[in-house]
Amino acid sequence: MMDIERKQADLIDHFVKLASGQKGSALGSVIVEATSHPSLFAFSEILAVPSVAKLEGTENSVYLELLRLFAHGTWSEYKSNSGNLPQLVPDQVLKLKQLTVLTLAETNKVLLYDQLMLELDVTNVRELEDFLINDCMYVGIVRGKLDQLRRCFEVQFAGGRDLRPGQLGSMIQTLSNWLATSDNLLFSIQEKIKWADTMSELDKKHQKEVEDRAVEVKKSLSLKADVDFRGLEEIYSEPGGVMDYEEDRSRPKRRRHPIS
The missing domain is CATH 1.20.5 (Single alpha-helices involved in coiled-coils or other helix-helix interfaces)
Known part of the structure; x- marks a missing residue:
């Protein structure tokens, strides 16, 4: 876990410095790169960069909303507001689904397969379990036990997400x-x-x-x-x-x- 946290800190520092020197559409590209990175799961420090905050009310404000989505939102929230946001690339889709699992684990340590399949747009149990094993537990953002008999995922550890306003x-x-x-x-x-x-x-x-x-x-x-x-x-x-x-x-x- 210390290696993951250290890598997170290094990535955050890298993108904060990168965002501080950009503006406009170039800043949008930095945000897309950050939200696509397979090892970055925290974005509040990038949101706090003054040049990022200045995107509010501009023609590039959709990138600010995109960054807010990755800081606090879920896959279902993106689907309900996809018309007002840039289309996600596959790496961003995967990242947002991983973050969705972290959000669900905040309030419940036993996640039902049916709930997860609905929230993640997964059509079958095999696909869901592969996602939880390969894209969540193997990555290190969660630890837990798959219970096929009870059709649930018992969460033993889950990484925290950025704090929402308030x-x-x-x-x-x-x-x-x-x-x-x-x-x-x-x-x-x-x-x-x-x-x-x-x-x-x-x-x-x-x-x-x-x-x-x-x-x-x-x-x-x-x-x-x-x-x-x-x-x-x-x-x-x-x-x-x-x-x-x-x-x-x-x-x-x-x-x-x-x-x-």
């Missing part, structure tokens, strides 16, 4: 809304991070308490087992206990005489 205020408002939404989202994420950190600390504290309690229980059980074992030792070692009983069993018993 569109700047709307764009500033849109960017301001986007900035406010981003700030709110960032605040929400930060709050969730704080909550997660708090829950993590509580979980660690609870885990430590459980581990400490387990250690205490183990100590208690160990102490009780030791006490019980010592108690048994004392029982078996007392006089008259088991050992005395065994000794008594081994002692010879006195025999009693039978009663006669």
Whole structure:
């Protein structure tokens, strides 16, 4: 994308300088060349050249209208006003159709094949898909996915066009809304991070308490087992206990005489 932007900037600078040194019909030729160039898709800087603005109200004003069309218009707009504009050469027709796709992508990221074929004067799906692949995506002005099943073009990226008169205020408002939404989202994420950190600390504290309690229980059980074992030792070692009983069993018993 950086190469495309750099090439655009170089072309704009070239045609601005070229237009600044021309007037009248010669300036018209510069405008036709600019609008026919396969790599130029922005024209507002050329429109701002004083000599171009001076075409207004002259016999060559149609070239000014032509340049305005390529800056802001679409193929369907050209068709509806073609009688008041110079006839387009094939390269200009292609360029205007490419720009039409960019305009459609400004407001909708899913472009239906039927809508595109109508706007671009394309008669079949194969021709439309070839145009989108070869003349739009390959050129680099859009990226997206062709969905033949749903008959639509899913736009993932589209280059921007020149701002229309009066569109700047709307764009500033849109960017301001986007900035406010981003700030709110960032605040929400930060709050969730704080909550997660708090829950993590509580979980660690609870885990430590459980581990400490387990250690205490183990100590208690160990102490009780030791006490019980010592108690048994004392029982078996007392006089008259088991050992005395065994000794008594081994002692010879006195025999009693039978009663006669």
